[in-house]
Amino acid sequence: MKLYAQQGYGTGTKIIDGLNQGVVQGAILSPKDYRLERVNELLATMATSFPDADRLFDPQFYASLIAHDPAARMGRLTEGDLDTKQYPYFGPRHRTGFETEANIIRDLRSGLQFQASLNVTSVIAPNVLIRRSLNSIEAVIAKNFVRQAASVWAEVGDHRPLLATIAVDSDALQDRHELEAFLADLTIMENPPSGFYLLVSNPTSQIGPELIDYRTLAGWMLMNHALNLNGFNVVNGFSDILTPFLAAAGGSAGATGWWANLKIFSMDRFEPPSPGGRRPVLRYLSKPLLNSIRFDELERLRHFFPVMNGLGTDGLYAPANGSQPDDQKAEVLQTWDSISSFETSGSAPTLQGCLAAVSNAEALYDSINSSPAMRLTGRSNGDHLEHLRGGIELFAQLAEIEV
C-alpha cells in the first residue's frame, strides 16, 4: 500500500518533508492550486531527490462542467488567455458536448499530450464527474472517456502507465445493482488503461468529513477489489483514513493532504465560496481510535488512554506544548505517518486486520466515553466506527468473500 500526498494550496515543503521522512511514497499534484512553473519545479525536485517516489498530476478536468460559473474557484486552471494559459487542456465544457465521441477524444488528446510534457511517472486521463447515478448519461460519458483513453495515449506515443479517472458521487455508489453493472463494463473493456484513479465525492457527509456512509465505503472497496482482480492498478485520491480499508480490498495506493478539502474529494473546492469559515484546530490522527482528534483532546486523553500511535511523529505533539503541534506541516506529517503505518513489514492491510482495528477502536471509545469528563464529542466521536464496520461487512457480502 502506497500513500501519496494529495497536493493543494499551501504546499510549502510538506511533500518534500514527507518524502524525506518516508511517510509518503509520492504525490498527486493539483493544477488548481499550483502554477505550472511550480509544478515542474516540484516534479523535478522529486525526480532528482526521490527517484523512487511516484509523481502524478490530477488534471482536474471534472471541474470543467462547472467552469462556466464566473464565481467558481478554478484557480490556476483557467488563468491566462488563449496564448498564455498554463493549463491549455482545461476550459468550460457542457455535458451535451461529450455526447459526441470526437469531443471526448479531443479533450483526452489535449489532456494527455499536456501530461506527456510533465515529468510524471504515470499519467491520469481526464474525465467528468458522475454526479447522480452509475446508470446515467454522465456515467456513459465517463465510460467513453475510459474506453478511449488508452488508444489516445498510444497515439501520443508515450509508454508511461496510464490511469483512467473515475470520479463519482458517493450516493451513486450506493445502488449495488448499478455499481455491479458499471464494474462489469469497466472490467471488460477492449483496450483498457493500466489502472484507475478513483475519486469519491462526498458533499453531504453527516459524520466526520474524512469518513463516509458504510454503503459508499463498501462500494468504493468493491471497485478497488474488482479492478484489482482484473489486473488494474488502483490509486484512490482523497482517501485519507480510508486508505488502509481500500488497500485491504485491493487498492494499491491512497492519498491525503493537509486541508479538509484535500482529505475528501468534493466539488465544493471549485464552487463559489460560502461566507464564514475559520482556520481549523490542529488535530492528531489516532490509529487506535481510527479517527482524528483535536490536539487539546489528545492532551486530555493521552495520559489515561492508549490513544497514541507510538510512531516517530508523536514527538510533534509534545506534552510540554500542551500536545499542540507547531503548524499544519506537523499535523500532515503525523497524518501521513499514521496512515502509512497500517502497512506492516511491507504487507498491505488485510480485511481481518481492519475489522480488528475497528473492534479495538470500539472498545477504546467505550472506555473513554465511560468517563464523562473524557468523552469525545463532535467530529472526534466514535460514530464513524459503525460505518467502518458496516462498510467492511457489506463489502465482504458484495465481493462474495468471508471475513
Added chain:
Amino acid sequence: MSIPKLTETEIAGLCPQFTNIAEIAQGGFKTVYKAEINGVKEVIKSVAIPDADGSDDKDRYRDECVRRVEREVRILEQCQSPFLVKTGALPLKSHAVGEHDYVLYSEEFLDGSDLWKTLRSSTNRPTEAEARMLLKCLLLAIKEMWELRVVHRDIKPCNVMMLSDPCRPFVLLDLGIAFSLIETGLTHNAAFRGPLATYRYLAPEMGDPNFRSNLDFRADLYTSGLTVFEYTTGQHPIAHDSDDAIRTVTRALHQAPRSLGTLRPDFSKEFSALIDQLLKKKPALRPSNLARLIAFLES
C-alpha cells in the same frame, strides 16, 4: 410426437461418400454417427427439425432450430483454435426423410473420452498440471470465440473431450446454444425449447431475464471454473446429484460454492484461488484478462 432418429442405413443413403457408419450417441434432437470418408474418421451429426403443424409459432420454432445449427457450423468454420472442434467434409444440408426434416453436417472425429465419462469412471484425480492445461485450453477456446463476439454458454465436462494428442489435450465441443452478441437472438418463443443450458452448469447471470443485454465471455469463465472443479474433484462445487432443477438453479444463483482448496489441498493456493474466483456470482469479480490468465497458467 417424437421425431424418429435416422437409421444408419438412412444416413448412408443421404451421405453416400461416407462408409462404416455407426451411431455413437443420441441426445435431444441430435444423433451422432461415427463414419469414414476417404479413410478419415469423422462424426456425422443429424439434427431432427420439429414437425410443422400449420401454426406460425411452430414454423418460427423450426426456423430457429435450423438457424441454431447454421450458427454453430458457421462459428466452428470461423474459429482456428485447435481447442475447438473442427467441421468435417459434409457441409450443412437439410434433408426430408419421410414426413420429417433433418439437418446433417459432419465434424472431425475426436479419438478420446469426454470429461464427464472420465470423472465418473475413475477415482484417479488429475494433477494440478493437468487441471491447468484443461483451463488453459478452455481459455484459448473462449478467447477465440469472444473475438467473434460469441459466448459458448454450455461449457461442461461432457462437452470437453480429452485427447492423447499433446498439441490438443482438451477440445471443446457443441456450440448448439452459443450466443452471438452481434446477431439477432434466435429464440422466438422460449416455451418451445428445452433448457437454455444444462442447469448444473448455468452461469448465474443467465438467471437474469435481461441477460441478453449483459452477457459476455465471463459466463464461459464461470462454467470453465465449474468444469475444472468437477473434473479435478469428482464433485460439483454447488449442485447436488439429488437436487431437482429448481433447487439446482437456486443454488447457482445464491449459494457460495465450495472452495477447491478444501477438496484438493495438494493444489497450489494460487491455482485454487483462481478457480474459486472464477466461480463468483458477479461477472465483475471474475478475473477476465485472458492474456494474463493464460500467462499465469503457463507460469
